[in-house]
Amino acid sequence: MTPKVTKKSEATRAHILQTALGLFQEHGFEKTTMRMIALACDLSLGAAYYHFKTKEELVLQFYAETGAEARSHNGTITAASRDFKTRLKALLQFKFTQMAPFRELASVLARQATDWRNPLSPFSAETRPMRDEAIGLIEEVLEGSNVKVSAPLRPHLAKMLWLYQMGVILFWMNDPSPEQRRTEELLDLSLALLHRLLQASTLPFMRGVNQSAVRIVELVEGLAPTGEEET
Amino acid sequence: MTPKVTKKSEATRAHILQTALGLFQEHGFEKTTMRMIALACDLSLGAAYYHFKTKEELVLQFYAETGAEARSHNGTITAASRDFKTRLKALLQFKFTQMAPFRELASVLARQATDWRNPLSPFSAETRPMRDEAIGLIEEVLEGSNVKVSAPLRPHLAKMLWLYQMGVILFWMNDPSPEQRRTEELLDLSLALLHRLLQASTLPFMRGVNQSAVRIVELVEGLAPTGEEET
DNA sequence: GTCTATAACACGATAGAC
DNA sequence: GTCTATCGTGTTATAGAC
Structure with missing residues (x-):
């Protein structure tokens, strides 16, 4: 590279x-x-x-370095609480604090995100190491937490939450409220929603939902890294 | 404009x-x-x-015209079936058929989508008429269908499904499988998932989830159209 | 007022010498 | 690894024709 x-x-x-x-x-x-x-x-x-x-590669480099920083902060998060929501909120908020002075740059990166063949996209094969590291951080936060989720969903949970994280970042980028207060509201609401939904996933009649969800994650995952034939 | x-x-x-x-x-x-x-x-x-x-405005114009075409096709869809999943799938598949020869252009549009202040973004104040029309089409498909959903969610359902649609389109754009067969699989899976989740929303202990979901949609909606102060 | 033409600019990116 | 010179393209300024 x-x-x-x-x-x-x-x-x-x-x-x-x-x-x-x-x-x-x-x-x-x-x-x-x-x-x-x-x-x-x-x-x-x-x-x-x-x-x-390219000019955009500067931005990617910046983003890569924030990743390393986040890794070393992860211990603090897991040490502070065992609560799933608290931990995940802390993880996301740390990312925001890091990127706050360069909020516009997140937008530059998001622009590349839409084309998954673009080497600079967070979904591309080239950025896979960074993606895997980010997912690993989430996994760390999940392990030993009080999260309740069905067995079949559990192995895919970190990947799912990484996608969720992407969505929240998109919101944050476009949040014009002072100090992005709405993002915090979104964070609290969506984490509560997620928590309840994951709890519900353990219910017997949710078996079908679980299977679908797993397969969807696999589909999205399968699109990202391997370069396949086109049409 | x-x-x-x-x-x-x-x-x-x-x-x-x-x-x-x-x-x-x-x-x-x-x-x-x-x-x-x-x-x-x-x-x-x-x-x-x-x-x-701008060069991109050409793409937006193309997209606007497909919208008009889709409107006139909507009657056929509602006439063919009352089933929620069938109708919604037909609506999305029609969009894909329309855009199939210009799949790359969808990607061009998606690139603008990430910055909601960009006039060409589907989330911008400027494209609100197009957005409202698209949501209207979904609402038409919902009315008189067999969809089961909790009362508080119902007024926001079309907006939620428009966001869902955006996600599916993003997948479709990046789907390298021949004739985008994976997108069809995703469509079936996600519609089934959605259907079950909406059904579940009527359960008494889902009250909290409903409230959170409504508020989240309102937050996203509130970000899009009104130009507010920056930081 | 509606439309078109010519010329020039600015910037991202590249080629090739040292 | 650094330089100078140059290219190609999106976009703009401006003048004027219908």
Whole structure:
């Protein structure tokens, strides 16, 4: 995805990213040009493009780094409470806190998300490691929590919740209320709803619902990573 | 949104759109340039831009016209069956048949969808008429059908199903299986799931779930149309 | 007022020399 | 790994023809 990792290259890459993030924050993503970024780094335009093939790749790199940060924060979350809703809310809120200064960038990433063949999409084969890590974080939060869910659903729960997370992020990106207070309301409501629904999944007459749900997740999952024939 | 409607203008507009659609089909959206479109129409580049402010607006216009077509097909659907699942499946499948030759264009539209302030987004204030029409079509399909759902949910059901529709379309866009057979599987599974869940919503102990669901739809709805203060 | 043409701009991206 | 030079494209400015 990126050139081989040498000391020099890595330092330059980091420098470009930091500079770009600053400029994005100041002028916004669209109005910040690659020429501005290169100039601010005392580099030529071509050099900047050597390190990042596209402007959007800068955003993906930023997102990848927030992932690492989130990993180290996950322990704090699991230590603080065993409650499913509390934990998941904390996980999502941490993501929001991280990305808050760069809310617009989330939108840039979401734009790529719709085409799953786009290497920069969160659903693409190329971003699979990042996706798996994010799902792993959710799984960690589930393990040892008080979540109640039917047996057949349990192995797919983290993947389901990752999709749920995507939806909440989409809402958050577009939430114009001060400090995104509506997102918090959405979070509380949807987590309560989810909790009840998962509880209900253990009921005997929900067997059919469970089977359908599992198969749906598998279908969505099957679309994402493997490149198949087209029509 | 567009210049005043005179005979001449409307004819040219239609001609540009038709030509563009042909070129999109032949070369794809990205590789088709505005210059190509203008040339194929025996128009100057400036003239083309007089009629369509952006390249993406061509796609929106196409989408708007499929909406009108779908309206006239809705009667056939409601006449054919009273079954909720059958009707909704027919509605969605008709949309897919319409858009099948231009599947890539759906993706172009989806790209705009993520930023709800973008006038071309299906969630924007500007596209509200189109959105309302689409929801109206779903409401028509619900009325007189055998759908079973709790009373508090019923007034919001069409809006909920419109969101569901958006999800299915996203899947369809990215479905690489021949003739998008997986989308049909998804359709059957998700409709069955939906049906059961709506049935379950009438159960007494689902009161809380109903309330949460209604409020969530209202939150999403409230984000879309009204331009509010930013942060 | 409605429509069209010409010219130019800005920016993302690339080619090829060093 | 960095440079300079250049391209292609979406979009805009502007002037004027019907």
